[in-house]
Amino acid sequence: MLALGRDLVAQDDPRFAELSPAEARTVWELCQRDVLREVYYRADRANGVLVFEVPDVTAARAAVDSLPLVAAGLIDFDLVPLKPYPGFARLFREG
Numbered sequence: 001m002l003a004l005g006r007d008l009v010a011q012d013d014p015r016f017a018e019l020s021p022a023e024a025r026t027v028w029e030l031c032q033r034d035v036l037r038e039v040y041y042r043a044d045r046a047n048g049v050l051v052f053e054v055p056d057v058t059a060a061r062a063a064v065d066s067l068p069l070v071a072a073g074l075i076d077f078d079l080v081p082l083k084p085y086p087g088f089a090r091l092f093r094e095g
Contacts, residue, residue: 001060003077005048015072022068035063050077057081 009015030036038051052060060079069075 001052002080003050005077019068
């Protein structure tokens with residue numbers, strides 16, 4: 001599951017700085033629980049991109065909602081369900 005972050009308030013809101021240690025801690029805990037696989041910032045703007053290893057959108061939403069910045073209403077994430085790329089199988093077909 002791909003999660004694309006977006007701001008709900010201006011990034012100069014002081015709550016960002018107040019909550020950033022708790023945010024980092026929660027992200028770390030999700031990684032340690034094998035719920036969150038990869039964490040990035042977009043190169044074109046200061047928003048997070050998260051890759052979750054979860055069974056469905058409901059589980060991804062629960063993980064996202066556990067983030068302090070989301071709970072405070074400062075950011076949210078658009079969730080994009082992903083599925084495996086099947087194209088490599090074409091390389092190994094006989095005939």
